Amino acid sequence: MNYTPAIDRLERPLRDLRVSVTDRCNFRCVYCMPKDVFNKDYRFLPRAQLLSFEEIERVVHAAAELGVTKVRLTGGEPLVRRDLEVLISQIRAIPGISDISMTTNASLLTRDRARSLRDAGLQRLNVSLDAMDDETFMRVNDVDVSVRTVLDGIENAAMVNFDSIKINMVVKKDLNDHSILPMARFFHGTGHILRFIEFMDVGNSNAWDLSQVITSGQIAAMINAELPLRPVEANYRGEVAKRWEYLDGGGEIGIISSVSEPFCGDCSRARLSATGSLYTCLFATVGHDLRPALREGDADAVRGKLQALWNARADRYSETRTQTAVVHIRPKVEMSFIGG
Ligand code: SAM
Ligand code: SF4
Ligand code: SF4
Numbered sequence: 001m002n003y004t005p006a007i008d009r010l011e012r013p014l015r016d017l018r019v020s021v022t023d024r025c026n027f028r029c030v031y032c033m034p035k036d037v038f039n040k041d042y043r044f045l046p047r048a049q050l051l052s053f054e055e056i057e058r059v060v061h062a063a064a065e066l067g068v069t070k071v072r073l074t075g076g077e078p079l080v081r082r083d084l085e086v087l088i089s090q091i092r093a094i095p096g097i098s099d100i101s102m103t104t105n106a107s108l109l110t111r112d113r114a115r116s117l118r119d120a121g122l123q124r125l126n127v128s129l130d131a132m133d134d135e136t137f138m139r140v141n142d143v144d145v146s147v148r149t150v151l152d153g154i155e156n157a158a159m160v161n162f163d164s165i166k167i168n169m170v171v172k173k174d175l176n177d178h179s180i181l182p183m184a185r186f187f188h189g190t191g192h193i194l195r196f197i198e199f200m201d202v203g204n205s206n207a208w209d210l211s212q213v214i215t216s217g218q219i220a221a222m223i224n225a226e227l228p229l230r231p232v233e234a235n236y237r238g239e240v241a242k243r244w245e246y247l248d249g250g251g252e253i254g255i256i257s258s259v260s261e262p263f264c265g266d267c268s269r270a271r272l273s274a275t276g277s278l279y280t281c282l283f284a285t286v287g288h289d290l291r292p293a294l295r296e297g298d299a300d301a302v303r304g305k306l307q308a309l310w311n312a313r314a315d316r317y318s319e320t321r322t323q324t325a326v327v328h329i330r331p332k333v334e335m336s337f338i339g340g
Helices: 053-065 084-092 111-120 134-141 147-159 177-187 216-226 291-296 299-311 317-324
Strands: 016-020 070-074 099-104 124-128 164-171 193-198 229-232 242-246 252-256 269-272 277-279
Touching: 016 053, 053 084, 053 269, 053 291, 053 299, 070 084, 084 099, 084 111, 111 147, 124 147, 134 147, 147 164, 164 177, 177 193, 177 216, 193 216, 216 229, 216 242, 216 252, 269 299, 291 299
Parallel strands: 016 070, 016 269, 070 099, 099 124, 124 164, 164 193, 193 252
Antiparallel strands: 229 242, 242 252, 269 277
């Protein structure tokens, strides 16, 4: 049956759903899950509070009926959730879902795991890597995982022919900005698209400050000076990364400027937390619990709730962050909880 696509108050359709399958992670990236907050006293969600795969499937099903075509699995670290392949094959069978991807730190991506994820129906992979040298990378992940471990994960993924493998680098001034060029050099010509992400004020734990942001303009200028670039048209409306290609044919890069050039006008993403709350913006202060609707057990209840939430949506945080000056006082949800 066809349902009316969900459209929000700013005329934006609902197209993407990011599903956080766990709030846990084997890394402690200093900008995301700093050890002074996420330590042994931190209370991660008890297993019983996580949505089951069957519940996630029902939310995705309802979302697909309202227009969602793309699903991204994220976390925390999605690969720490057991049997993820089962969930992927369940999502793959949902009519209307044409794209399933995952964002991962790739440290647990063995050859067998890459193969089983691919076989289950995972199409695209985004791997996070923030530096090319161990000293910097270990300072970022704070758990002594080497660059080689992640590169092995990327190679394992490449062996099983995902439709695309993108590499995401969050750039934070004085933490890893000296790695911009080494990263560009390394991935130039590999066929993997490297994407630079401006450091964002997600959550409340990362002590964000505008002065720590290296802007997309600065990143492009730095790379262009050594490896000349030209801008490329977006692939589709709402693409978050601005595309650039190397003049020498070495492929393309993307730059995600959520801080310096926000793109809320085209934002068609909703996020589902591991506990079943829907967030209509990455910077939301509150989520909307879908579990009561899930418990009612019928598809109409979940779809009706999603439709109502999306219809009421007017979020455009990134376009207003500097005007509102509430960056530090507004309580926001942590990125490791709702996913990137
Ligand atoms: N653990 C997985 C990973 O790191 O790829 C998936 C979850 S992680 C929260 C998703 C993405 O968000 C990662 O690429 C990470 O670098 C990015 N991220 C986390 N905190 C961020 C911040 N404050 N600003 C920009 N990106 C951030
Ligand atoms: Fe874990 Fe990803 Fe956050 Fe790093 S960015 S702490 S890998 S969830
Ligand atoms: Fe979308 Fe919110 Fe990010 Fe704007 S700030 S692009 S509305 S998630």
